Amino acid sequence: MQTHRHMDIFSLLDELRGIASNGLHYTADPYDRERYSRLLDLAARSYGELLQVPDEAIRARLLAEIGPISAKVGADAAIFNEAGEILMLDRADGSGWCLPCGLVEPNERPAEAAIRELKEETGLEAEARQLVGVFTRFPSAEVGPHTTVGIVFLCEVVGGVLSPSREARALKYWHIDDVPRWHPNHDTYARASLAMWKSDGMMPAIAD
Numbered sequence: 001m002q003t004h005r006h007m008d009i010f011s012l013l014d015e016l017r018g019i020a021s022n023g024l025h026y027t028a029d030p031y032d033r034e035r036y037s038r039l040l041d042l043a044a045r046s047y048g049e050l051l052q053v054p055d056e057a058i059r060a061r062l063l064a065e066i067g068p069i070s071a072k073v074g075a076d077a078a079i080f081n082e083a084g085e086i087l088m089l090d091r092a093d094g095s096g097w098c099l100p101c102g103l104v105e106p107n108e109r110p111a112e113a114a115i116r117e118l119k120e121e122t123g124l125e126a127e128a129r130q131l132v133g134v135f136t137r138f139p140s141a142e143v144g145p146h147t148t149v150g151i152v153f154l155c156e157v158v159g160g161v162l163s164p165s166r167e168a169r170a171l172k173y174w175h176i177d178d179v180p181r182w183h184p185n186h187d188t189y190a191r192a193s194l195a196m197w198k199s200d201g202m203m204p205a206i207a208d
Helices: 009-026 030-051 055-064 110-122 186-197
Strands: 072-078 086-091 101-103 124-137 148-160 168-174
Touching (some): 009 030, 030 055, 072 124, 101 110, 124 186
Antiparallel strands (some): 072 101
């Protein structure tokens, strides 16, 4: 049986822009192109009002995506110390504490992205040991206009020196129950990672 999820304005706009962008990508009918273009204009205007960004800048960004519209894919690195504390960064944008993370780039495996983001954001070098899980975050006023699929890896530090980057106001190993403010969904990622870390121990590194 299909389940229904509450749809806020960002979820609605994400679906509308997907219909419009996919329609513009596939149709050859001039009348349909006009209709889909109008839908995209409406979505861009609404995004612009909600995010306080000029409509044309939003529209140009939406049109820049080539091919069918799909969810963004992110990769997250879960690192624990011997006390079972998880490495977190206090995001520079003030949205809370999160695992080291970022979007997967073209020609990059998710595990590679997690390791790259960890290095860029914390200075640490690591190996991805286990896949914790794949999680979906839907659009909202809190997290922004895109559906995101987060792929979380349990990682092991093999080198480097812990040092903040411009993307983090602070870095700290936290007991999960003591984190003062979570970035959206990252409490779920952290708890799933802790459960795996406590289980059977590390496996060999994930192959490239």
